[in-house]
Amino acid sequence: MSCNKDYLNLMHIYLDGDISREDESRLRRHLEDCESCQKHFHELNRTITLMCSAERVEAPEGFTENVMENLPSEKKTVKYRR
Amino acid sequence: MDQFIIEKIKQVKKGDQSAFAEVVSFYQNKIFQHCYRMLGNKHEAEDIAQEAFIRAYINIDSFDEKRKFSTWLYRIATNLTIDRIRKRKPDYYLDAEVKGTEGLDMYSQLASTERLPGEEVESRELQRYIQHEISQLPAKYRSIIMLRYLEEFSLQEISEILDVPLGTVKTRIHRGREALRKRLRHV
Numbered sequence: 001m002s003c004n005k006d007y008l009n010l011m012h013i014y015l016d017g018d019i020s021r022e023d024e025s026r027l028r029r030h031l032e033d034c035e036s037c038q039k040h041f042h043e044l045n046r047t048i049t050l051m052c053s054a055e056r057v058e059a060p061e062g063f064t065e066n067v068m069e070n071l072p073s074e075k076k077t078v079k080y081r082r
Numbered sequence: 083m084d085q086f087i088i089e090k091i092k093q094v095k096k097g098d099q100s101a102f103a104e105v106v107s108f109y110q111n112k113i114f115q116h117c118y119r120m121l122g123n124k125h126e127a128e129d130i131a132q133e134a135f136i137r138a139y140i141n142i143d144s145f146d147e148k149r150k151f152s153t154w155l156y157r158i159a160t161n162l163t164i165d166r167i168r169k170r171k172p173d174y175y176l177d178a179e180v181k182g183t184e185g186l187d188m189y190s191q192l193a194s195t196e197r198l199p200g201e202e203v204e205s206r207e208l209q210r211y212i213q214h215e216i217s218q219l220p221a222k223y224r225s226i227i228m229l230r231y232l233e234e235f236s237l238q239e240i241s242e243i244l245d246v247p248l249g250t251v252k253t254r255i256h257r258g259r260e261a262l263r264k265r266l267r268h269v
Contacts, residue, residue, distance in 0.1 A: 009256075012252075012255075012256040012259065015259065016237060016252060016255070018252075040263075043263045043266075043267050044259055044260075044263050046266070046267075047259060047262050047263045047266050047267075048231060048259070050212050050266050050269060051212065051216065051227065051231045051232070051262065051266075052231055052232070053208070053209055053212060054119075054209055054212040054213045054216055054232060055206075055209040055210050055212070055213040056115065056209075057111075057114065057115050057118050057124075058111045058114070058115070059110040059111050059113075059114035059115075059128075059131065060114070060124075060128055063106070063110045063114065063128070063131070063132070064103055064106045064107045064110055066132060067103075067106045067110075067132050067135045067136060068099075068102070068103050068106070070132065070136055071099060071102070071136060071139050072136075072139075072140060
Protein backbone atom coordinates (compact mmCIF):
# COMPACT_ATOMS: atom_id res chain seq x y z
CA MET A 1 0.00 0.00 0.00
CA SER A 2 2.86 2.37 0.77
CA CYS A 3 4.34 1.70 -2.67
CA ASN A 4 0.93 2.39 -4.14
CA LYS A 5 0.64 5.80 -2.56
CA ASP A 6 3.87 6.97 -4.07
CA TYR A 7 2.85 5.79 -7.53
CA LEU A 8 -0.68 7.12 -7.17
CA ASN A 9 0.80 10.49 -6.52
CA LEU A 10 2.97 10.15 -9.62
CA MET A 11 -0.11 9.26 -11.67
CA HIS A 12 -1.76 12.52 -10.67
CA ILE A 13 1.36 14.53 -11.32
CA TYR A 14 1.46 12.90 -14.71
CA LEU A 15 -2.19 13.76 -15.37
CA ASP A 16 -1.48 17.40 -14.53
CA GLY A 17 1.36 17.41 -17.03
CA ASP A 18 3.91 18.18 -14.32
CA ILE A 19 5.88 14.94 -14.27
CA SER A 20 9.63 14.90 -14.84
CA ARG A 21 11.08 12.62 -17.48
CA GLU A 22 12.74 10.54 -14.83
CA ASP A 23 9.58 10.05 -12.79
CA GLU A 24 7.61 9.29 -15.90
CA SER A 25 9.84 6.37 -16.82
CA ARG A 26 9.79 5.21 -13.20
CA LEU A 27 5.98 5.23 -13.35
CA ARG A 28 5.94 3.42 -16.69
CA ARG A 29 8.24 0.70 -15.43
CA HIS A 30 6.08 0.25 -12.37
CA LEU A 31 2.88 0.07 -14.39
CA GLU A 32 4.34 -2.72 -16.50
CA ASP A 33 4.85 -4.80 -13.37
CA CYS A 34 1.99 -3.84 -11.11
CA GLU A 35 -1.44 -4.94 -12.16
CA SER A 36 -3.38 -3.05 -9.51
CA CYS A 37 -1.65 0.27 -10.33
CA GLN A 38 -2.23 -0.40 -14.00
CA LYS A 39 -5.92 -0.86 -13.32
CA HIS A 40 -6.01 2.28 -11.22
CA PHE A 41 -4.29 4.32 -13.90
CA HIS A 42 -6.65 2.99 -16.52
CA GLU A 43 -9.65 3.93 -14.36
CA LEU A 44 -8.34 7.45 -13.87
CA ASN A 45 -7.86 7.94 -17.58
CA ARG A 46 -11.27 6.57 -18.27
CA THR A 47 -12.80 8.86 -15.64
CA ILE A 48 -11.33 11.83 -17.46
CA THR A 49 -12.72 10.65 -20.78
CA LEU A 50 -16.15 10.15 -19.19
CA MET A 51 -16.07 13.54 -17.48
CA CYS A 52 -15.46 15.26 -20.78
CA SER A 53 -18.68 13.75 -22.09
CA ALA A 54 -20.92 15.08 -19.30
CA GLU A 55 -24.25 16.56 -20.30
CA ARG A 56 -24.09 19.94 -22.06
CA VAL A 57 -26.85 22.43 -21.48
CA GLU A 58 -27.65 25.73 -23.13
CA ALA A 59 -28.88 28.97 -21.65
CA PRO A 60 -32.66 29.36 -21.77
CA GLU A 61 -34.20 31.36 -24.55
CA GLY A 62 -34.22 35.09 -24.05
CA PHE A 63 -31.31 34.96 -21.63
CA THR A 64 -29.35 37.85 -23.12
CA GLU A 65 -32.47 40.01 -23.42
CA ASN A 66 -33.28 39.39 -19.76
CA VAL A 67 -29.82 40.44 -18.68
CA MET A 68 -29.99 43.57 -20.82
CA GLU A 69 -33.38 44.52 -19.38
CA ASN A 70 -32.08 44.18 -15.85
CA LEU A 71 -28.93 46.25 -16.21
CA PRO A 72 -28.92 49.34 -14.01
CA SER A 73 -30.22 52.26 -16.01
CA GLU A 74 -27.88 55.00 -14.78
CA LYS A 75 -25.07 53.70 -16.98
CA LYS A 76 -27.28 54.01 -20.04
CA THR A 77 -26.98 57.76 -19.81
CA VAL A 78 -23.19 57.83 -19.59
CA LYS A 79 -22.65 58.54 -23.23
CA TYR A 80 -25.07 61.44 -23.21
CA ARG A 81 -23.52 63.08 -20.18
CA ARG A 82 -20.14 63.71 -21.80
CA MET B 83 -12.47 35.60 -30.85
CA ASP B 84 -10.57 37.02 -27.89
CA GLN B 85 -9.95 40.17 -29.89
CA PHE B 86 -13.68 40.49 -30.51
CA ILE B 87 -14.38 40.36 -26.77
CA ILE B 88 -11.60 42.83 -25.96
CA GLU B 89 -13.13 45.27 -28.45
CA LYS B 90 -16.60 44.86 -26.96
CA ILE B 91 -15.34 45.36 -23.41
CA LYS B 92 -13.66 48.60 -24.47
CA GLN B 93 -16.95 49.82 -25.91
CA VAL B 94 -18.82 48.86 -22.74
CA LYS B 95 -16.28 50.75 -20.65
CA LYS B 96 -16.91 53.80 -22.80
CA GLY B 97 -20.58 53.55 -21.92
CA ASP B 98 -21.94 51.64 -24.89
CA GLN B 99 -24.41 49.37 -23.16
CA SER B 100 -25.51 47.60 -26.32
CA ALA B 101 -21.99 46.21 -26.81
CA PHE B 102 -22.54 44.29 -23.60
CA ALA B 103 -25.34 42.30 -25.24
CA GLU B 104 -22.76 40.72 -27.53
CA VAL B 105 -20.57 39.81 -24.58
CA VAL B 106 -23.53 38.18 -22.82
CA SER B 107 -24.60 36.39 -25.93
CA PHE B 108 -21.07 35.06 -26.46
CA TYR B 109 -20.69 33.69 -22.92
CA GLN B 110 -24.28 32.88 -21.95
CA ASN B 111 -24.14 29.14 -22.62
CA LYS B 112 -20.83 28.65 -20.87
CA ILE B 113 -21.77 30.63 -17.79
CA PHE B 114 -25.25 29.15 -17.57
CA GLN B 115 -23.82 25.67 -17.90
CA HIS B 116 -21.20 26.36 -15.26
CA CYS B 117 -23.87 27.60 -12.83
CA TYR B 118 -26.10 24.66 -13.64
CA ARG B 119 -23.32 22.22 -12.93
CA MET B 120 -22.50 23.95 -9.67
CA LEU B 121 -26.11 24.20 -8.50
CA GLY B 122 -27.83 21.21 -10.12
CA ASN B 123 -30.98 23.21 -10.75
CA LYS B 124 -31.86 25.12 -13.91
CA HIS B 125 -33.95 27.86 -12.29
CA GLU B 126 -31.28 28.70 -9.78
CA ALA B 127 -28.65 28.48 -12.49
CA GLU B 128 -30.55 31.01 -14.58
CA ASP B 129 -30.90 33.43 -11.64
CA ILE B 130 -27.26 33.20 -10.72
CA ALA B 131 -25.97 33.36 -14.29
CA GLN B 132 -28.05 36.51 -14.89
CA GLU B 133 -26.73 38.00 -11.69
CA ALA B 134 -23.16 37.20 -12.73
CA PHE B 135 -23.52 39.16 -15.97
CA ILE B 136 -25.18 42.07 -14.22
CA ARG B 137 -22.34 42.22 -11.69
CA ALA B 138 -19.78 41.99 -14.44
CA TYR B 139 -21.44 44.96 -16.11
CA ILE B 140 -21.63 47.02 -12.95
CA ASN B 141 -17.99 46.30 -12.12
CA ILE B 142 -16.62 46.46 -15.64
CA ASP B 143 -14.38 49.40 -14.76
CA SER B 144 -12.49 47.23 -12.29
CA PHE B 145 -11.73 44.65 -14.99
CA ASP B 146 -8.08 44.88 -15.97
CA GLU B 147 -7.88 44.52 -19.75
CA LYS B 148 -4.47 42.91 -19.55
CA ARG B 149 -6.14 39.90 -18.00
CA LYS B 150 -8.39 37.30 -19.53
CA PHE B 151 -12.02 38.34 -19.46
CA SER B 152 -13.34 34.78 -19.20
CA THR B 153 -11.29 34.14 -16.06
CA TRP B 154 -12.73 37.27 -14.48
CA LEU B 155 -16.29 36.39 -15.49
CA TYR B 156 -16.04 32.81 -14.23
CA ARG B 157 -14.71 34.13 -10.97
CA ILE B 158 -17.81 36.26 -10.47
CA ALA B 159 -20.10 33.39 -11.43
CA THR B 160 -18.31 30.84 -9.26
CA ASN B 161 -18.38 33.08 -6.20
CA LEU B 162 -22.10 33.65 -6.66
CA THR B 163 -22.81 29.93 -6.92
CA ILE B 164 -20.75 29.20 -3.81
CA ASP B 165 -22.63 31.92 -1.93
CA ARG B 166 -25.90 30.45 -3.03
CA ILE B 167 -24.90 26.95 -1.93
CA ARG B 168 -23.87 28.29 1.49
CA LYS B 169 -27.19 30.06 1.93
CA ARG B 170 -29.22 26.98 1.25
CA LYS B 171 -30.86 25.38 4.20
CA PRO B 172 -29.61 21.82 4.70
CA ASP B 173 -32.94 20.27 3.70
CA TYR B 174 -33.19 22.47 0.65
CA TYR B 175 -29.71 21.40 -0.34
CA LEU B 176 -30.68 17.74 -0.32
CA ASP B 177 -33.78 18.55 -2.26
CA ALA B 178 -31.80 20.43 -4.87
CA GLU B 179 -29.45 17.52 -5.34
CA VAL B 180 -32.42 15.33 -6.04
CA LYS B 181 -33.78 17.88 -8.46
CA GLY B 182 -30.42 17.84 -10.19
CA THR B 183 -31.06 14.23 -11.10
CA GLU B 184 -34.25 15.04 -12.96
CA GLY B 185 -34.56 12.88 -15.98
CA LEU B 186 -32.17 10.35 -14.60
CA ASP B 187 -34.66 7.59 -14.09
CA MET B 188 -35.54 5.32 -16.92
CA TYR B 189 -39.27 6.02 -16.86
CA SER B 190 -39.05 9.72 -17.49
CA GLN B 191 -36.67 8.92 -20.31
CA LEU B 192 -39.15 6.54 -21.84
CA ALA B 193 -42.00 8.97 -21.36
CA SER B 194 -40.15 11.57 -23.40
CA THR B 195 -42.07 12.38 -26.55
CA GLU B 196 -38.89 12.90 -28.50
CA ARG B 197 -38.11 9.86 -30.56
CA LEU B 198 -34.49 8.97 -30.54
CA PRO B 199 -32.60 6.00 -31.83
CA GLY B 200 -31.76 3.55 -29.03
CA GLU B 201 -28.09 4.32 -28.95
CA GLU B 202 -28.61 8.03 -28.64
CA VAL B 203 -30.94 7.62 -25.67
CA GLU B 204 -28.33 5.47 -24.04
CA SER B 205 -25.61 8.02 -24.50
CA ARG B 206 -27.79 10.90 -23.31
CA GLU B 207 -28.57 8.89 -20.23
CA LEU B 208 -24.92 8.26 -19.72
CA GLN B 209 -24.16 11.98 -20.08
CA ARG B 210 -26.77 12.78 -17.45
CA TYR B 211 -25.48 10.08 -15.20
CA ILE B 212 -21.96 11.49 -15.42
CA GLN B 213 -23.28 14.98 -14.74
CA HIS B 214 -25.14 13.60 -11.74
CA GLU B 215 -22.02 11.94 -10.36
CA ILE B 216 -20.05 15.16 -10.79
CA SER B 217 -22.80 17.06 -8.97
CA GLN B 218 -22.41 14.73 -6.00
CA LEU B 219 -18.84 15.85 -5.37
CA PRO B 220 -18.28 18.42 -2.62
CA ALA B 221 -18.42 21.94 -4.14
CA LYS B 222 -14.73 22.66 -3.72
CA TYR B 223 -13.76 19.62 -5.78
CA ARG B 224 -16.63 19.97 -8.20
CA SER B 225 -15.76 23.52 -9.21
CA ILE B 226 -12.17 22.57 -9.99
CA ILE B 227 -13.02 19.38 -11.85
CA MET B 228 -15.54 21.26 -13.99
CA LEU B 229 -13.27 24.16 -14.74
CA ARG B 230 -10.48 21.80 -15.72
CA TYR B 231 -12.26 19.14 -17.74
CA LEU B 232 -15.45 20.78 -18.95
CA GLU B 233 -14.38 24.38 -19.40
CA GLU B 234 -10.78 23.52 -20.16
CA PHE B 235 -9.03 26.11 -18.05
CA SER B 236 -5.39 25.57 -17.07
CA LEU B 237 -4.55 24.90 -13.43
CA GLN B 238 -3.01 28.37 -13.20
CA GLU B 239 -6.21 29.98 -14.51
CA ILE B 240 -8.30 27.94 -12.07
CA SER B 241 -6.11 29.20 -9.26
CA GLU B 242 -6.94 32.77 -10.40
CA ILE B 243 -10.65 32.10 -10.83
CA LEU B 244 -11.05 30.55 -7.39
CA ASP B 245 -8.41 32.67 -5.71
CA VAL B 246 -6.72 29.66 -4.13
CA PRO B 247 -3.01 28.78 -4.37
CA LEU B 248 -1.91 26.56 -7.24
CA GLY B 249 -0.84 23.87 -4.77
CA THR B 250 -4.36 23.71 -3.33
CA VAL B 251 -5.83 23.47 -6.83
CA LYS B 252 -3.59 20.48 -7.49
CA THR B 253 -4.44 18.72 -4.23
CA ARG B 254 -8.14 19.22 -4.88
CA ILE B 255 -8.00 18.08 -8.46
CA HIS B 256 -6.18 14.91 -7.37
CA ARG B 257 -8.83 14.20 -4.75
CA GLY B 258 -11.64 15.09 -7.11
CA ARG B 259 -10.32 12.71 -9.75
CA GLU B 260 -10.01 9.92 -7.19
CA ALA B 261 -13.52 10.51 -5.88
CA LEU B 262 -14.97 10.45 -9.38
CA ARG B 263 -12.95 7.40 -10.32
CA LYS B 264 -14.66 5.54 -7.50
CA ARG B 265 -18.06 6.76 -8.65
CA LEU B 266 -17.56 6.03 -12.32
CA ARG B 267 -15.49 2.85 -12.28
CA HIS B 268 -18.54 0.66 -12.81
CA VAL B 269 -19.88 2.61 -15.77
